[in-house]
Amino acid sequence: MLRESAGISVALSRLHRVTVAFTRAGFEVARVFGVLGLYRLAAPGGYYRELVVEEYASGLPVVNRVASRRYDVVVVAPASSDTVAKIAHGIADNVAVSAASQALKNGIPLVLLPSDAPWVKTTELPCRVRGERCTGCRACIPVCPTGAIVPVEGRVRIDLRYCTGCARCVSACPFSAIRCFERVAVSPSPLDLENLERLERLGVRIARSPSEILAALEELGLCTPRQGSL
Ligand code: SF4
Ligand code: SF4
Structure with missing residues (x-):
């Protein structure tokens, strides 16, 4: 919302x-x-x-x-x-x-x-890397305008202190490992x-x-x- x-x-x-x-x-x-x-x-x-x-x-x-x-x-x-x-x-x-x-x-x-x-059934999550899909290829790192994507133990993660939610990393990942604004159920x-x-x-x-x-x-x-x- x-x-x-x-x-x-x-x-x-x-x-x-x-x-x-x-x-x-x-x-x-x-x-x-x-x-x-x-x-x-x-x-x-x-x-x-x-x-x-x-x-x-x-x-x-x-x-x-x-x-x-x-x-x-x-x-x-x-x-x-x-x-x-x-x-x-x-x-x-x-x-x-x-x-x-x-x-x-x-x-x-x-x-x-x-x-x-x-009446609020779902909410959105911030951008995140799905660890199980990430191959650590690092293709997403150069597209991030704020340097929010950092390599960690052979994969990457998004440091939310720097992410601006631009979602450029989503299309840069060849393995669909990054999700932005995914909806999840809440109660x-x-x-x-x-x-x-x-x-x-x-x-x-x-x-x-x-x-x-x-x-x-x-x-x-x-x-x-x-x-x-x-
Ligand atoms: S481009 Fe995708 S698979 Fe490659 S490091 Fe980034 S998140 Fe992982
Ligand atoms: S959403 Fe934008 S700022 Fe956040 S990690 Fe992806 S490319 Fe970087």
């Missing part, structure tokens, strides 16, 4: 000022899935159009703006199960959960797109469900899909892009 969420941010940014705030982990995930470029389009810089990546205290200005009711809405998308748990229990230790917590305190609508919910834990129910009781709008974020914003009276423009 990260790619679709990024697309929605871009479409919304044509109609509204969009601030994008990443936790450190969220930023890494966006890089690995190759969607940072989309988020940079949504928040190219300028007043309230910043892209903030949380380092020490760097998320504070955004959180303070939420506390000052400067935003019409706060959207956390996608929200991992630990983010959902933290918001549900009032823990505010990063920019995403602090902004959400301030939204709840100050009566700003909060829309959440959970990544662990009964939420009982605790995830309990936390979601708790948030709904607190008045948080839970979106079941990225397009439901737009529906929630429309309900709030915010102009939203037409589906065709996403």
Whole structure:
């Protein structure tokens, strides 16, 4: 749902000022899935159009703006199960959960797109080398623009600290040993469900899909892009 969420941010940014705030982990995930470029389009810089990546205290200005009711809405998308748990229990230790917590305190609508919910059946994995297929031929190494593919014990592996999710390595491998964005089945834990129910009781709008974020914003009276423009 990260790619679709990024697309929605871009479409919304044509109609509204969009601030994008990443936790450190969220930023890494966006890089690995190759969607940072989309988020940079949504928040190219300028007043309230910043892209903030949380380092020490760097998320504070955004959180303070939420506390000052400067935003019409706060959207956390996608929200991992630990983010959902933290918001549900009032823990505010990063920019995403602090902004959400301030939204709840100050009566700003909060829309959440959970990544662990009964209706979410699959998720995508980052790029990876299937060890059993890799022959160690190294054909993939020179095509990687970031040097993320490293030889290890006669095969290669992808160092996700450097991967940008460009997927060039997939077609470079003659043995189909590299997979990017493979879908795997997921299911939420009982605790995830309990936390979601708790948030709904607190008045948080839970979106079941990225397009439901737009529906929630429309309900709030915010102009939203037409589906065709996403
Ligand atoms: S090109 Fe494929 S088989 Fe060759 S080293 Fe890379 S992943 Fe392994
Ligand atoms: S070529 Fe493969 S390993 Fe390198 S950045 Fe692109 S997706 Fe990641």
